[in-house]
Amino acid sequence: KSDKLNGSSSTIKDAIPVSAKYGLNIDSLTERIYSCVVDGGLLADAALLTNERHYSHLNSIMLSVNSVKNGLKDNTPADIIAEDVRVMLHDLGEITGTISSEDILNNIFGKFCIGK
Numbered sequence: 001k002s003d004k005l006n007g008s009s010s011t012i013k014d015a016i017p018v019s020a021k022y023g024l025n026i027d028s029l030t031e032r033i034y035s036c037v038v039d040g041g042l043l044a045d046a047a048l049l050t051n052e053r054h055y056s057h058l059n060s061i062m063l064s065v066n067s068v069k070n071g072l073k074d075n076t077p078a079d080i081i082a083e084d085v086r087v088m089l090h091d092l093g094e095i096t097g098t099i100s101s102e103d104i105l106n107n108i109f110g111k112f113c114i115g116k
Helices: 026-038 052-073 078-096 101-112
Strands: none
16 A cells, blocks of 8 residues: 555565555556466466365265276276266265266267166
8 A cells, every 4th residue: 555655665575565555556556466367377277276175076086087998998987987986976066066976877888888
């Protein structure tokens, strides 16, 4: 806040003194924030998780995906693989909202003739 500087220079490196009351340096602050987000890598392809519950479900999904991949590679019976898919769908549904795992599984197994 520029009114708190009392004419002295800021002790924070690269600080932008702003005043919402007088509209001082608002554009400069906006540009700096934009630059930090875009050029600073905050919009990278990596996901940012702020919810512990989502993190837990995504870890479970990752374990299930690895189990399905290994099961397919090792010719594991389809009904065992289907259980891992059900776990994945349940965890995904917990993050995104309710989804019908039976409909999705029927679609997958119907198109690829797995487990018939």
